Amino acid sequence: MRPIGHKSDRGLGEATLKASNFAYVRARSISDAVAAFRGCGGEARYLAGGQSLLAAMNLRLLAPDLLIDISQIDELRGIERRGDDLRIGALTRHAEVLTSPLVAEHVPLLAAAAPWVAHPAIRNKGTFGGSIAFADPASEFPAVALALNARIELDNGEQRRLVAAEDFFRDLYETAAAPVEIVSAVYFPAAGANDRFAFDELARRRGDYAIVGTAIAARFSSEAVDSIRIALFSVGATPVLARDAAAVLERTRLGDDDIAAAQRALAGELSPSEDAQVSSETRLHLASVLLKRQLHKLREGAR
Numbered sequence: 001m002r003p004i005g006h007k008s009d010r011g012l013g014e015a016t017l018k019a020s021n022f023a024y025v026r027a028r029s030i031s032d033a034v035a036a037f038r039g040c041g042g043e044a045r046y047l048a049g050g051q052s053l054l055a056a057m058n059l060r061l062l063a064p065d066l067l068i069d070i071s072q073i074d075e076l077r078g079i080e081r082r083g084d085d086l087r088i089g090a091l092t093r094h095a096e097v098l099t100s101p102l103v104a105e106h107v108p109l110l111a112a113a114a115p116w117v118a119h120p121a122i123r124n125k126g127t128f129g130g131s132i133a134f135a136d137p138a139s140e141f142p143a144v145a146l147a148l149n150a151r152i153e154l155d156n157g158e159q160r161r162l163v164a165a166e167d168f169f170r171d172l173y174e175t176a177a178a179p180v181e182i183v184s185a186v187y188f189p190a191a192g193a194n195d196r197f198a199f200d201e202l203a204r205r206r207g208d209y210a211i212v213g214t215a216i217a218a219r220f221s222s223e224a225v226d227s228i229r230i231a232l233f234s235v236g237a238t239p240v241l242a243r244d245a246a247a248v249l250e251r252t253r254l255g256d257d258d259i260a261a262a263q264r265a266l267a268g269e270l271s272p273s274e275d276a277q278v279s280s281e282t283r284l285h286l287a288s289v290l291l292k293r294q295l296h297k298l299r300e301g302a303r
């Protein structure tokens, strides 16, 4: 795995490949799951696809006392149109996001991002809600949620609340959800006729976590930009919005000079993290190259 699984990042002496002891319970409903969570004397964790959690446990980066399996809860399933939104249930697998006609039609940016998430074996098990709840800063779906300002639905067994993606991703693996709250679904605004989208990332090998990536959503009137949101991922502790670069582009036709000005604005607002793969300067350079490429695609009418 990426940072959390890299022993040198965490100062672990010997890599451990077996989880410490834990209790397991399978929940049949959200209220069941929440009751189990509240009743646990120690640390409890919800288990969805297990593609991040079990690896972290095997490496002893996490050692919950109780795993509450939420993967059989029917009320967490389903993709449906609700008013102006597409609601994606938390248990939707990455592979379903990739193949869903509803996602392709109403949230094309998500459909564009899905092939970049890991490998088929992981996409067959990993869940959409798990990716949002885990909030890995190098993950594709949180960045798409930020670019589209999706709303994340949280359920504490008694009531549900919606949190805008801008307010949800707070710090490294830290979100606005209380530990007991379950991510039950995510609401994405359905794309309109004047919306254009672009997604791309750079990784050493296809399926690896990105070194850097961009997810861009723009609304045009005629050929000019009405509004644009540029989300970058794998640049720091959370996915981030490039607000200054976006401001430079509003009311332009994405001419070459406008794009160059956006790249300068990005350099002024972004201080990417560095790691064993690349320096901060290289990451910024790659982000700038991606931004330019994506803006060209938008200008040409990418959907």
Ligand SMILES: Cc1cc2nc3c(=O)[nH]c(=O)nc-3n(C[C@H](O)[C@H](O)[C@H](O)COP(=O)(O)OP(=O)(O)OC[C@H]3O[C@@H](n4cnc5c(N)ncnc54)[C@H](O)[C@@H]3O)c2cc1C
Pocket: 001, 045, 046, 047, 048, 049, 050, 051, 052, 053, 054, 055, 090, 116, 117, 118, 119, 122, 125, 126, 127, 128, 129, 130, 131, 133, 134, 136, 138, 139, 140, 141, 181, 182, 183, 184, 207, 208, 209, 210
């Ligand atoms: C080799 C490998 C490569 C990967 N590459 C990528 C990649 O390129 N891009 C990418 O985005 N991901 C990647 N992943 C991670 C993968 O996408 C995971 O599926 C995802 O991050 C977590 O989803 P999950 O359902 O497996 O969650 P789990 O592993 O079950 O849970 C992860 C965390 O989220 C919590 N959680 C899960 N669901 C909920 C919920 N509904 N409400 C509240 N809390 C919840 C759990 O308690 C746990 O803390 C990779 C994983 C592996 C093993």
